[in-house]
Amino acid sequence: MKSAAPASPTARGATPMVVYHALRALIVRGQLAPGSRIVETEVAARLRVSRTPVRGALQRLAHEGYIVDSVSLQQSRPTVAPLTREDALELFSIVAEIEGLAARCATALPPAKREALVRELTTINARFERASRAKVPRHDLLYELDEQFHRRYVERAAGPRLRVLHDAVKPQAERYERLYVSLLSRGLAPSVQEHTAIIRAIASADPDAAQRAVQVNWRNAAARLGQLITNVGERGQW
Amino acid sequence: MKSAAPASPTARGATPMVVYHALRALIVRGQLAPGSRIVETEVAARLRVSRTPVRGALQRLAHEGYIVDSVSLQQSRPTVAPLTREDALELFSIVAEIEGLAARCATALPPAKREALVRELTTINARFERASRAKVPRHDLLYELDEQFHRRYVERAAGPRLRVLHDAVKPQAERYERLYVSLLSRGLAPSVQEHTAIIRAIASADPDAAQRAVQVNWRNAAARLGQLITNVGERGQW
DNA sequence: GCGTACAAAACTGTATACAATTTTCCTGGA
């Protein structure tokens, strides 16, 4: 694309982001199977860009843990990171810590804001509960609502640093969260209840209870998901 | 460096890391003042490499919060992230949580290991105390010892997930820690005492006391540093 | 038939050319 008119009306500087989002979507939804090799030139050709923006996107994906560099002495060889039980457990337990801290902060919010937050969370959880009982489960919606629930109190309560940390870690859990809701779908009743416990703790402004409730939620989710991964096998396409 | 012999005997593929560490060192030690613009071509020229590996290093530094992209519609314009009071307070409070948890875990170590840890910490703190009373303070040494003290009990006690979290967060505090010891240098007696309190709590296997002692240490450090930043101004070269 | 050696292809790392945009600075006018 040297002197030719741009094939796509992409703004200058946005190309790496486009590539990033395209690849990330493929990985997160499992269309690029764990363990797949990713070849710079292939991606570049498919998306009609040069290797330079592709490299930027790959670097970011690598930093965020979506792709790993297979062991090789000199060269990089990026591959889609595998989905393992251990990784899921570790990731969820880290999220438990971060969001637990955020929930603790939420109890220290001024009463008016805290009550508003409680109302928001109640609404979201009600929607989540309804979606979890649908005859044909909408996996995308389920993921979206669960994610929204947790994001809400982090956004409302956490300081910028904690939020940055959250933003860095949480996306890595998305693959597992999607897996979680799509494998469980009809068995999400415990999650709904655990969310209710979180709301109650924030409502009663009990820091320890709030932190603990969030941690319990994630630890249980980790346990349930771990069991499922063990059953279904560590990698492959679901 | 097309056909010429490599000026430096850098292994192929290691260049971005070299650039990363070089820039990070400059930023962390304040030699690249907060707010400074970083120009790709300048860095490339100074380190005798092309812009390609520099871009990789800059991207990583940006992801880790050492540099930020100044607001500009189309282009990136990386600048050294400012040192602010709020940022320091939040960062230290996060570290307080993580290392507090680690200290709590340390009290649950088997007695033999716990006592060995206590001895190590005592040794390090003694060196720290001596260094803090030197006529001409060695800032690098002071930082190194303080950092070593905290790292030790995290390494010995924390599980892998907590350690991963620690590794992600702690480096970002390095800038502030170096600032802390270099501004205070002669006034580090309280830190020495707080370290002693941490050691005592671990020695007596009191989880609450250990966690609290670490949190007190970091919160006090945050308060002292916050005061200093307010006095000296939010940015500039120290 | 199987394993090894060598050649060829594929792929990534680095450098650099070019394009687009932003910033700087100089000039002219009110």
Next chain:
DNA sequence: TCCAGGAAAATTGTATACAGTTTTGTACGC
């Protein structure tokens, strides 16, 4: 003196060429 306009310099984004390394394929010997 100060502000506006515009040209030039600076800086980043993108594309591509080239080099070095790893992988793959093939043919030969056992």
